[in-house]
Amino acid sequence: MEVKQLRKDAAAILRAALKAADPSEAVAAALRRRRDLDKYERILVVGAGKAGGTMARAAEKVLGKRIAAGVVNVKDGDPAKTRRIELVPCGHPVPDERGAAGAARIAEVCAKAGPRDLVLCLISGGASALMPAPAEGITLAEKQDATRLLLASGATIHELNAVRKHISTLKGGQLARLAAPAKVVSLILSDVVGDDLDVIGSGPTAPDASTFATALGVLDKYGLRGKVPGSVRERLERAETETPKAGERLFAKVENQIVGSNQKSLEAALAAAKSLGYRSLILASTIEGETRDVARMHAAIARQIREYGQPLKSPACVISGGETTVTIRGSGKGGRNQEFALAAALDIAGLDRVLVLSAGTDGTDGPTDAAGALADGATVTRASTDARQALAENASYAYFAELGDLVITGPTGTNVMDLHLVLVG
Amino acid sequence: MEVKQLRKDAAAILRAALKAADPSEAVAAALRRRRDLDKYERILVVGAGKAGGTMARAAEKVLGKRIAAGVVNVKDGDPAKTRRIELVPCGHPVPDERGAAGAARIAEVCAKAGPRDLVLCLISGGASALMPAPAEGITLAEKQDATRLLLASGATIHELNAVRKHISTLKGGQLARLAAPAKVVSLILSDVVGDDLDVIGSGPTAPDASTFATALGVLDKYGLRGKVPGSVRERLERAETETPKAGERLFAKVENQIVGSNQKSLEAALAAAKSLGYRSLILASTIEGETRDVARMHAAIARQIREYGQPLKSPACVISGGETTVTIRGSGKGGRNQEFALAAALDIAGLDRVLVLSAGTDGTDGPTDAAGALADGATVTRASTDARQALAENASYAYFAELGDLVITGPTGTNVMDLHLVLVG
Numbered sequence: 082m083e084v085k086q087l088r089k090d091a092a093a094i095l096r097a098a099l100k101a102a103d104p105s106e107a108v109a110a111a112l113r114r115r116r117d118l119d120k121y122e123r124i125l126v127v128g129a130g131k132a133g134g135t136m137a138r139a140a141e142k143v144l145g146k147r148i149a150a151g152v153v154n155v156k157d158g159d160p161a162k163t164r165r166i167e168l169v170p171c172g173h174p175v176p177d178e179r180g181a182a183g184a185a186r187i188a189e190v191c192a193k194a195g196p197r198d199l200v201l202c203l204i205s206g207g208a209s210a211l212m213p214a215p216a217e218g219i220t221l222a223e224k225q226d227a228t229r230l231l232l233a234s235g236a237t238i239h240e241l242n243a244v245r246k247h248i249s250t251l252k253g254g255q256l257a258r259l260a261a262p263a264k265v266v267s268l269i270l271s272d273v274v275g276d277d278l279d280v281i282g283s284g285p286t287a288p289d290a291s292t293f294a295t296a297l298g299v300l301d302k303y304g305l306r307g308k309v310p311g312s313v314r315e316r317l318e319r320a321e322t323e324t325p326k327a328g329e330r331l332f333a334k335v336e337n338q339i340v341g342s343n344q345k346s347l348e349a350a351l352a353a354a355k356s357l358g359y360r361s362l363i364l365a366s367t368i369e370g371e372t373r374d375v376a377r378m379h380a381a382i383a384r385q386i387r388e389y390g391q392p393l394k395s396p397a398c399v400i401s402g403g404e405t406t407v408t409i410r411g412s413g414k415g416g417r418n419q420e421f422a423l424a425a426a427l428d429i430a431g432l433d434r435v436l437v438l439s440a441g442t443d444g445t446d447g448p449t450d451a452a453g454a455l456a457d458g459a460t461v462t463r464a465s466t467d468a469r470q471a472l473a474e475n476a477s478y479a480y481f482a483e484l485g486d487l488v489i490t491g492p493t494g495t496n497v498m499d500l501h502l503v504l505v506g
Numbered sequence: 507m508e509v510k511q512l513r514k515d516a517a518a519i520l521r522a523a524l525k526a527a528d529p530s531e532a533v534a535a536a537l538r539r540r541r542d543l544d545k546y547e548r549i550l551v552v553g554a555g556k557a558g559g560t561m562a563r564a565a566e567k568v569l570g571k572r573i574a575a576g577v578v579n580v581k582d583g584d585p586a587k588t589r590r591i592e593l594v595p596c597g598h599p600v601p602d603e604r605g606a607a608g609a610a611r612i613a614e615v616c617a618k619a620g621p622r623d624l625v626l627c628l629i630s631g632g633a634s635a636l637m638p639a640p641a642e643g644i645t646l647a648e649k650q651d652a653t654r655l656l657l658a659s660g661a662t663i664h665e666l667n668a669v670r671k672h673i674s675t676l677k678g679g680q681l682a683r684l685a686a687p688a689k690v691v692s693l694i695l696s697d698v699v700g701d702d703l704d705v706i707g708s709g710p711t712a713p714d715a716s717t718f719a720t721a722l723g724v725l726d727k728y729g730l731r732g733k734v735p736g737s738v739r740e741r742l743e744r745a746e747t748e749t750p751k752a753g754e755r756l757f758a759k760v761e762n763q764i765v766g767s768n769q770k771s772l773e774a775a776l777a778a779a780k781s782l783g784y785r786s787l788i789l790a791s792t793i794e795g796e797t798r799d800v801a802r803m804h805a806a807i808a809r810q811i812r813e814y815g816q817p818l819k820s821p822a823c824v825i826s827g828g829e830t831t832v833t834i835r836g837s838g839k840g841g842r843n844q845e846f847a848l849a850a851a852l853d854i855a856g857l858d859r860v861l862v863l864s865a866g867t868d869g870t871d872g873p874t875d876a877a878g879a880l881a882d883g884a885t886v887t888r889a890s891t892d893a894r895q896a897l898a899e900n901a902s903y904a905y906f907a908e909l910g911d912l913v914i915t916g917p918t919g920t921n922v923m924d925l926h927l928v929l930v931g
Contacts, residue, residue, distance in 0.1 A: 275809075344814065362816065362817040363810065363814070363816040363817060364806075364807055364810065364816075364817055365803070365806035365807045365809065365810040365816075366806075366810060366814075367806045367809055367810070368802075368803055368806045369802060369806070370798070370799035370802040370803060371796055371799045373795070374795035374796045374799035374800060375795075375799060375803055377793075377794060377795040378790070378793055378795060378800055378803050381789075381790035381791075381792045381793045381794070381828065382789055382790045384700075384790065384792055385788065385789065385790040385791060385792070389769065389788070389791075391787065391788040391789075391790075392787040392788060392789055392817065403806065
């Protein structure tokens with residue numbers, strides 16, 4: 082297949098991947114598949130996240146009047162309109178009092194749910210910041226102080242969450258506990274590598290593996306026990322009410338269902354690529370690491386397909402996903418997906434019928450209006466600027482803008498991280 | 507399959523890969539496959555490289571008295587013993603006068619070859635430094651000066667070679683031209699990514715794509731025309747005798763045959779893995795980039811196999827190769843293959859029946875007596891030291907030494923770069 086065809090096909094494969102991550106379709110499909118909705122007395126909808134408005138709207142479309150009440154915290158400016166579910170605009174990425182007030186309302190809805198009710202929980206990326214519920218005696222500012230100190234110390238996401246879950250009232254399975262004895266169904270759009278239920282939105286409906294002791298251990302590891310606000314330290318040391326743990330009876334009535342994720346989008350891409358006639362495989366959906374090195378490895382696979390027909394004979398499509406990291410070295414404008422395409426361009430230069438595409442599923446790659454970019458064997462020679470130089474300056478945006486090879490989707494309203502495609506015709 | 511079995515199998519797969527790269531077996535097999543050896547009047551053997559002694563010895567074993575004369579430049583201390591081919595011990599990696607004297611003898615042998623003779627050329631890693639032949643009027647020291655300046659300026663290997671080939675008398679196809687009108691068969695053990703014939707040993711029997719103008723362009727690009735020794739500049743500006751180019755008649759009687767390479771070793775590994783019952787694939791044989799990021803991507807593939815049966819269902823073996831680079835951040839002892847295993851260990855921690863092995867085919871990884879190391883899902887918890895800390899200090903050797911998980915082969919006498927294995931049982 083000619084490069085022109087590869088470009089068309091890559092765009093179609095990307096579209097299929099984005100469709101699978103569409104919050105509206107994902108929620109509607111998940112609800113339509115359920116056979117138990119009629120048996121509940123009331124359906125109450127709660128949740129939070131950057132896709133909250135779209136997810137709530139989709140739930141209303143399917144459930145209509147079955148929804149008795151609902152509160153979902155959304156990002157300031159979310160354009161979605163709903164009738165039965167109240168959307169609460171909140172601060173993001175820095176949580177604010179509106180978020181805390183919305184979280185209190187969500188807690189109220191959960192607390193009022195009875196044994197014959199269904200609490201439908203809609204979770205997407207950003208839920209943790211959009212649904213802040215500091216434990217009694219701790220202010221939002223104090224909780225944020227603790228978070229900032231941990232981040233600055235280099236704590237991992239798991240360490241950070243161990244602390245946060247123990248100074249909050251909804252995170253770490255506590256929302257599910259509040260909703261008991263109602264049935265809880267969480268529809269979750271995952272924006273984290275690996276789709277760990279207790280990481281996405283800090284796991285409001287998932288069992289928590291960490292304890293107060295874990296949280297204190299994290300503080301001590303980074304020498305922060307004396308540095309966090311006194312209210313935080315005291316709560317952790319008091320260790321009064323543990324977060325719910327796996328195996329606790331309440332989880333018998335809790336279902337956590339991932340309705341959109343990088344993996345699901347890769348599988349949709351795989352199906353699309355196969356239907357277009359490509360021998361196709363998914364490499365991995367949890368790829369992290371320095372963008373340019375990950376990109377070079379994808380380019381090496383492209384060369385291998387071209388030269389040796391390994392791991393697949395052409396026409397071939399290799400699909401992967403995750404979230405890489407750019408170490409900023411220059412002052413140029415770009416994003417990790419555009420940088421991915423630029424680094425790959427250098428390593429596939431001169432190859433016939435080879436295409437590499439990288440795109441963020443949220444449609445916004447770094448501080449740009451592009452989702453990503455694509456590169457072929459002629460990219461490096463077609464550009465008027467030096468690719469190596471542009472890469473050194475992290476100036477991928479201008480580089481691909483000149484070539485007309487930015488991938489522009491506009492904001493997609495979803496986020497299941499990034500997608501990488503290697504096509505060899 | 508249990509981890510214990512995976513370890514055994516990985517060792518067997520590595521052995522198969524090393525066997526395919528064994529210079530002795532590679533040369534013997536290539537010569538035994540030829541049907542034309544009887545038709546030449548004389549067989550003259552020349553060459554250079556770190557595997558030169560072993561390759562020469564293998565040629566003698568097959569050809570015996572058919573060899574009329576021979577000179578092969580080898581690394582100081584090469585233990586091989588030969589009867590008909592003279593082995594000339596030379597300096598490496600810094601070329602010396604012994605190398606230049608040997609190169610002059612090699613040129614003599616080639617020059618005396620007639621139209622009914624066969625010149626058998628044995629090339630392996632290090633050949634470029636071991637067979638220095640500065641052009642008339644240029645001293646070895648001046649040639650090295652130019653090389654050093656180019657390296658310090660960040661010139662690529664192709665740029666460096668364009669200059670070197672034009673200030674030498676054997677590189678860039680010139681050995682083949684000297685040997686004309688004899689038949690020339692080059693048996694080549696490739697230690698470079700991509701196996702470019704004009705890069706391995708600076709391509710003494712391969713057409714040269716670069717010209718005097720290319721070489722001057724390189725000097726100008728890095729502002730070195732006024733800085734290289736006058737003799738070098740003058741020769742390039744005089745531009746008297748071009749290196750031989752593709753399509754020139756002399757190459758009709760030249761055969762360049764890669765007898766050992768990363769790709770060949772990966773294919774041997776693939777066959778071994780399949781025969782052990784693993785669903786197997788070769789990912790790529792030209793992987794470069796920062797070691798830990800490449801390793802993390804391999805770990806992501808391991809997780810994908812474990813969790814989703816993609817790109818292969820278990821038992822699965824993913825094979826790759828190339829030469830990664832460690833950016834030294836700490837002061838620990840290690841090598842890129844041991845660092846590969848360490849970085850992977852962190853990302854496969856906790857996984858059942860997963861093994862990652864990385865090894866240098868020369869048996870010497872960095873300044874250590876190990877070829878590499880292997881990691882499984884329990885590596886991180888079995889060690890008494892912190893894996894993240896060890897990685898930050900580039901201290902992979904001590905880390906794996908404690909666990910007994912170094913891969914020790916001893917020096918193998920070959921070098922086709924590195925091998926990476928991911929096994930999931």
